[in-house]
């Protein structure tokens with residue numbers, strides 16, 4: 581029997597199906613973001629219209645019928661409220677109609693766990709970087725329960741959001757993060773604000789400065805400098821976490837893990853400490869239903885139980901609130 585997982589925290593409606601840790605399907609539809617960014621109600625409408633088609637596509641891809649599904653997981657949060665609710669409603673409808681257990685999944689736990697699962701690493705630290713989040717994480721019992729302890733994190737916006745906002749201000753085309761990387765290829769360094777405190781960091785000062793330089797410096801120099809400054813900050817904080825925890829494996833996960841430049845910089849830092857960086861295929865770095873199904877199956881196996889009244893959404897659902905029992 582398999583577990584179906586639904587991801588809808590932002591512009592992707594993803595549906596995955598997992599059985600005994602094997603990913604049988606990982607299908608998605610993505611809302612095309614306009615130059616103005618994401619308008620939550622429009623993205624939610626898109627998910628509502630396309631969600632059932634993606635669920636059917638995932639079942640067809642896995643070669644299964646709904647009767648072969650033993651539980652349904654969905655993203656509880658963090659994410660955009662209107663978008664989260666589309667996946668939650670679909671999961672609740674399936675749960676009620678087919679009398680299946682429903683499992684709320686933390687989106688950040690799912691990003692880390694899918695990378696850990698595919699990398700077959702036992703005890704890593706994780707650098708989780710996306711549009712909405714930037715955190716350095718390590719499993720810990722420090723607060724009396726096993727959870728992903730936040731060693732360091734952004735005090736303002738996620739690194740992906742910073743790159744997106746800069747790219748829009750510079751009039752670059754989507755997908756903004758990769759467009760910044762492309763433009764940066766011809767650039768040279770110009771001084772930028774660099775803000776790391778211990779294992780925490782901030783990005784808005786860097787964003788404001790880089791945006792103000794548009795029109796005053798070559799755009800490729802600004803793109804090169806904002807990208808490399810932000811990634812250097814992440815590498816410095818991660819290096820500190822690596823030395824503090826004395827671990828030897830680093831997971832790089834989340835949407836910004838698709839950046840080749842960040843991977844290269846993190847790998848050269850790790851190599852200096854005889855450590856290794858592990859990254860999942862890009863299909864699983866972007867938001868996806870496979871990671872939700874995987875964690876839902878782990879939670880089911882570990883004995884988590886939820887009734888419908890607990891099947892809610894939480895836009896600010898922090899990773900360090902989740903007890904990890906597997």
Ligand code: FE2
Nearest residue numbers: 710834835867
């Ligand atoms: Fe994500």
